[in-house]
Amino acid sequence: AQRVTQPEKLLSVFKGAPVELKCNYSYSGSPELFWYVQYSRQRLQLLLRHISRESIKGFTADLNKGETSFHLKKPFAQEEDSAMYYCALTTSYGKLTFGQGTILTVHP
Amino acid sequence: SQTIHQWPATLVQPVGSPLSLECTVEGTSNPNLYWYRQAAGRGLQLLFYSVGIGQISSEVPQNLSASRPQDRQFILSSKKLLLSDSGFYLCACSKGVRETQYFGPGTRLLVL
Numbered sequence: 001a002q003r004v005t006q007p008e009k010l011l012s013v014f015k016g017a018p019v020e021l022k023c024n025y026s027y028s029g030s031p032e033l034f035w036y037v038q039y040s041r042q043r044l045q046l047l048l049r050h051i052s053r054e055s056i057k058g059f060t061a062d063l064n065k066g067e068t069s070f071h072l073k074k075p076f077a078q079e080e081d082s083a084m085y086y087c088a089l090t091t092s093y094g095k096l097t098f099g100q101g102t103i104l105t106v107h108p
Numbered sequence: 109s110q111t112i113h114q115w116p117a118t119l120v121q122p123v124g125s126p127l128s129l130e131c132t133v134e135g136t137s138n139p140n141l142y143w144y145r146q147a148a149g150r151g152l153q154l155l156f157y158s159v160g161i162g163q164i165s166s167e168v169p170q171n172l173s174a175s176r177p178q179d180r181q182f183i184l185s186s187k188k189l190l191l192s193d194s195g196f197y198l199c200a201c202s203k204g205v206r207e208t209q210y211f212g213p214g215t216r217l218l219v220l
């Protein structure tokens with residue numbers, strides 16, 4: 001069965017500092033990985049997906065199949081990045097398996 | 109683009125009472141529909157998903173059931189609520205398997 005692990009429940013950084021939200025997964029097939037974000041008082045929404053290989057709001061994430069990781073990175077964090085971040089994996093059936101989530105707080 | 113509505117937004121129910129949460133989708137047809145639950149201190153857990161009218165797959169054995177009476181309507185139900193049913197319930201839709209999922213605003217359920 002697939003599993004997604006986000007080891008950090010809380011992550012605090014200062015504005016302008018680099019940030020990395022960790023995500024590791026286990027799945028025997030060929031997964032598709034996503035990062036979803038929930039800002040305060042907003043709906044859960046897609047931030048990026050590995051298949052797109054694009055940068056959204058300065059965030060990037062690289063799928064490392066050897067380490068089974070999909071860490072989310074941003075070189076210079078902004079206060080508006082403060083939110084709950086979920087890493088998620090989907091299989092061929094389209095069912096999303098979410099990690100526990102990481103609450104990112106960016107201090108001024 | 110698709111819009112997902114959920115109601116009610118919040119609900120307080122006594123143990124043993126029935127439950128009906130509704131999710132409707134606009135802006136797309138024949139979507140895949142999903143119900144998730146987020147319990148306090150835990151991540152999002154997939155409860156049910158549906159690829160078409162009347163087609164429901166359950167992910168976790170529990171006190172809840174789901175139905176899809178219309179293409180863009182997804183209902184989460186219970187005959188008798190338990191304390192452990194408290195949580196935040198999210199409905200989501202996607203255009204197909206492995207596609208991006210779009211989420212509703214959620215329903216916060218408190219069972220007392």
